[in-house]
Structure formats: structure tokens, C-alpha cells
Amino acid sequence: MTRGQIANVDLVKQVNCSAVYRLIDSRGPISRVRIAELSHLAPASVTKITRTLLEQGLIRELEHQASTGGRRAISLTTVTQDFYLVSAKLGREELLLTLYDLSGKAHGRQRLPFPRREQDILLAALHRHLADFIQRHGSGRRLVAVAVIMPGLTDAQAGRVIHHPSYPLAGVPLAHALGQALSLPVFIGNDIRAQALAEHYYGASKDSLDSVLVSVHHGVGAGIITEGRIFKSQGRDVAEIGHIHMDPLGDRCDCGNVGCLETMVADAALLRQASHMLAQGYRSCLAGQTLSMQALCRAALAEDRLALTIVRRAAERLGQALAIVVNLFNPQRVLLSGALCEAEDIVFPIINQAIIHQSLPGFHQGLPIIRARFQDDQTIGGLALVKRALLEGELLQRIMEPKP
Ligand SMILES: [Zn+2]
CATH class of the missing domain: 1.10.10.10 (Winged helix-like DNA-binding domain superfamily/Winged helix DNA-binding domain)
Structure with missing residues (x-):
């Protein structure tokens, strides 16, 4: 042979x-x-x-x-409960670590400040925190992989970071570098895309092969699942819904363009609108309060006019963008994640109406808009990346290889 x-x-x-x-x-x-x-x-x-x-x-x-x-x-x-993994979210100046078993149960968590530093120092610190966490929570357990998820753009197939909004990691082959240092397979990916996959494996879209998750937090992102897989292009991220152009006279976005969806509906944008209107003398129960998404949603639910106007307008714009996504991908489920879900009773019917009026009838009939299940578990996406590697064979082979 x-x-x-x-x-x-x-x-x-x-x-x-x-x-x-x-x-x-x-x-x-x-x-x-x-x-x-x-x-x-x-x-x-x-x-x-x-x-x-x-x-x-x-x-x-x-x-x-x-x-x-x-x-x-x-x-x-x-047997899923005997295999463990560490999921790290490399967020915006903070690092979150969780030890999961493959059934999805968390066995230990840590949240650390993680300031911006030079690339070498940053990578060494990331390795040190992961190694310490593994030693503290993973000893005596069969640890099979590490996943690192992050906002920004990644080439998951090559294990390389393309852009991170807080750290100078562009072009870094992170999966390979950490894999060598930790002697474990390392998988990386965008946090929202990975959350969409976690919802598909373990959460709110478990019963459907095609779904869309829209996450509204610091920015606006989406994860599209088609045929049970993350929709992507040659391993690279797609679905940057936050940068759909909505207003030619809109605010400048971090991406360099103007009037992107996220300049209008991300948390900071809504709080900025509220503070601007309060400064103009609009009456609201929010006057004199510390502004937060929770306070804004609560005020909207209590029918405060200013809060209600801001939340409704955000829902209409999100609905407009989502109708485009529905026309393109014809999903079986649309999931929403983020603080806006606190005002679900106001937001969901408006998004629903926008989708009904702006997408093909055959595409939106019986299309439920539901709350994502993993709103509060920021590292859950890493679990999904490891589960995917197991199901697609890459990690399965590593586990089955005879140990040297
Ligand atoms: Zn933009």
C-alpha cells in the first residue's frame, strides 16, 4: 500500500x-x-x-x-459527564473562565480583569491564567480541550484572530500558540456565533436545524445556523448584522461607516438617546436616576413615554434588519439575546410585525421569536465549539489516539 x-x-x-x-x-x-x-x-x-x-x-x-x-x-x-473542557471568553478588558463537562454542566468559574497590554505579555498572561485555572479546577478530571471565544473576527478553521476590539491580536495563531503551551487542543471562535451554536446544541433552538441568534449588547451581532452548522465563509466569520446601513445621516460607527444598526440599537446607543432626551427636558421617571438598560426597560414596561419611545424605536430597527436576515436565510427560529429582552412584551411583538411586513410570507409564517436561553452564561459558546469538534471527528480522534 x-x-x-x-x-x-x-x-x-x-x-x-x-x-x-x-x-x-x-x-x-x-x-x-x-x-x-x-x-x-x-x-x-x-x-x-x-x-x-x-x-x-x-x-x-x-x-x-x-x-x-x-x-x-x-x-x-x-457519556458526556466524564469529559471536561475549559471555555475562556476574552472579552473587553476582562477574562472569564468556566470549566464545563460535555453535558453542559459548569463546575467552576472565574472572572478576572484583563487589561490591554503588548501582544507577548498578553499571550503569556492568558496562558498563565488558563494554566492556573486548569490546575485549580481540572486536576483529577479528564480535560479534553480548551476553547477561547471573543468579540471581533476570527478564522476559526486556521485558529487565528483577525480582529479583537480590545487587544492587539490581529493575525495571531492563538489556537496553535495556546495548544502548544497547554498541550491540549484549542478551538477559537466569535462569541455570538458560538452562542448560536450552543443554543442549537443545548438551548432554545435545539429542535431546529436552521436558526438565527441576534445579540444586542455592547454591539449588535448575529449567529446564523444552517443545517445545524454555523454559517460561515471559508472558516471566517459572517453575519455582521450590526453594520447593516440604516441611516445615511446617522452617527459614526466604530467600523468607520455612519448610520450602522449598532449605532442605533446597541445598549450604549439607547442609553445615550435617553440621556440626550432627558437633557433636553423631556419628562420621564428616569430623570435623576442612574441610567441602565434595566432601568430603561423597567420604565418602558411601566409605560414611561420617553423610555417606551426609545425601546419601541430600537425594536422597529432591529425588526427591519431581522426581516432582511429572514429573507436571506428562512430560519425556523429567531432568538434574541441581550438586556432588551427585559422589555420582551414590548420588543417581541414589534420585531414580529416588522418581519411580517418586510419578509416573504412563506418565510415568516409560524416563525417564533424567542429569548435565547444562555443570556447570562457568557462562556457557553466555548462549550459548543468543543462539542462541534467532537461531533465532526477532529476532537474525537484526539481523544481516541493512543497516549504516548
Ligand atoms: Zn458599523
Whole structure:
């Protein structure tokens, strides 16, 4: 056999193995016979693959009474709670760390200030914090990967940062650098895209293959899931919904253009509008209060005119942008994440109306707009990146490789 043929045989083995693991993950408990039927693999191959997965502790057998009576049947199910990962969110001047097991349960968290520094010092500090956290929370546990999620743009496939809004990391092969330093596979990605995937695997869009998550916080971003995968371009980020042009005479955006959606509906923009109107002498229960999104949403729900006007206008503009996304992607679910969800009763019907009036009838019929589940778990996206690497085979192979 030539080298090329050997590589091909290995590749076929990998592909078959991950196909079997995916079936057990999505359909389990499932019998070997059923796996063979659904995967079109020979029963002997299924037996061989499941034996290896059992040896690695990735799946386990469940014995139960067969529906036909008589002999007891054996089904297979995945074991997720014995495998751990660390997810790090490299936010805006802060670092959040969480240890999860693969079922999604968190076992330890840490939040640290993480100021902007020179690239080398920054990378060394990131490595040190991760290593300390792993030592404190991960010892004695089977740690299989680390994920780093961040605002900005990444090339997830190459493991490279393209742009981070707070740190000088452009062009840094972060996954490779940290992977070497920590001796673990490292996956990176944009935080909102990764959250959309987490909602698909574990949360509010679990029952649909196509969904859109729109997140309104410091900026406005979206994650589009099509056929159960993050919609992307050659591994690079897409869906920068926050920079859809809305107003030719609008405010200057961080991206350099004017009138982008996020200059109108991001948290800071709404608070700026409120403070500007209060300074003009508009009457509101917010006068004299410390302005926050929570206070603004509460005032809107209490029918304060100024707060209500600001929140309604933001919902209309978000709805306009979302109608464009619905026309382009025809999702089964639209998820909203962010402080604006506090005023859900005002915001959701307005977004809904905008989508109904501005997208194709066949695309918006029965399209629910729902609250994202993981509003408060900022590191959840990292869990999804690791789960994806496991389901798609890359991490599965690393776990199954014999240890040197
Ligand atoms: Zn912009």
C-alpha cells in the first residue's frame, strides 16, 4: 500500500467513527443494528467502532427489555459527564473562565480583569491564567480541550484572530500558540456565533436545524445556523448584522461607516438617546436616576413615554434588519439575546410585525421569536465549539489516539 492509500484508509476510519458517534449522540439510546441501518455501515464495522468508543469511555451500554419480549436488548448512549473542557471568553478588558463537562454542566468559574497590554505579555498572561485555572479546577478530571471565544473576527478553521476590539491580536495563531503551551487542543471562535451554536446544541433552538441568534449588547451581532452548522465563509466569520446601513445621516460607527444598526440599537446607543432626551427636558421617571438598560426597560414596561419611545424605536430597527436576515436565510427560529429582552412584551411583538411586513410570507409564517436561553452564561459558546469538534471527528480522534 502506498502512503496515500494508508492516509485514505485512516480517513475512512475517522469518518465512519465520527458518523457512529454522531448517531449515538443524536439518536441514543440506540442499538447497534439500528446504527448499521442508519449509517449504511456493515454490522461488523459498527461492532468494531463501538468497541473502541466503549474502551475510551465515550459511550456506554444500556440493557433493557426488548419491545418484543424475551431476550434483553442492548442500546448505546454517549457519556458526556466524564469529559471536561475549559471555555475562556476574552472579552473587553476582562477574562472569564468556566470549566464545563460535555453535558453542559459548569463546575467552576472565574472572572478576572484583563487589561490591554503588548501582544507577548498578553499571550503569556492568558496562558498563565488558563494554566492556573486548569490546575485549580481540572486536576483529577479528564480535560479534553480548551476553547477561547471573543468579540471581533476570527478564522476559526486556521485558529487565528483577525480582529479583537480590545487587544492587539490581529493575525495571531492563538489556537496553535495556546495548544502548544497547554498541550491540549484549542478551538477559537466569535462569541455570538458560538452562542448560536450552543443554543442549537443545548438551548432554545435545539429542535431546529436552521436558526438565527441576534445579540444586542455592547454591539449588535448575529449567529446564523444552517443545517445545524454555523454559517460561515471559508472558516471566517459572517453575519455582521450590526453594520447593516440604516441611516445615511446617522452617527459614526466604530467600523468607520455612519448610520450602522449598532449605532442605533446597541445598549450604549439607547442609553445615550435617553440621556440626550432627558437633557433636553423631556419628562420621564428616569430623570435623576442612574441610567441602565434595566432601568430603561423597567420604565418602558411601566409605560414611561420617553423610555417606551426609545425601546419601541430600537425594536422597529432591529425588526427591519431581522426581516432582511429572514429573507436571506428562512430560519425556523429567531432568538434574541441581550438586556432588551427585559422589555420582551414590548420588543417581541414589534420585531414580529416588522418581519411580517418586510419578509416573504412563506418565510415568516409560524416563525417564533424567542429569548435565547444562555443570556447570562457568557462562556457557553466555548462549550459548543468543543462539542462541534467532537461531533465532526477532529476532537474525537484526539481523544481516541493512543497516549504516548
Ligand atoms: Zn458599523
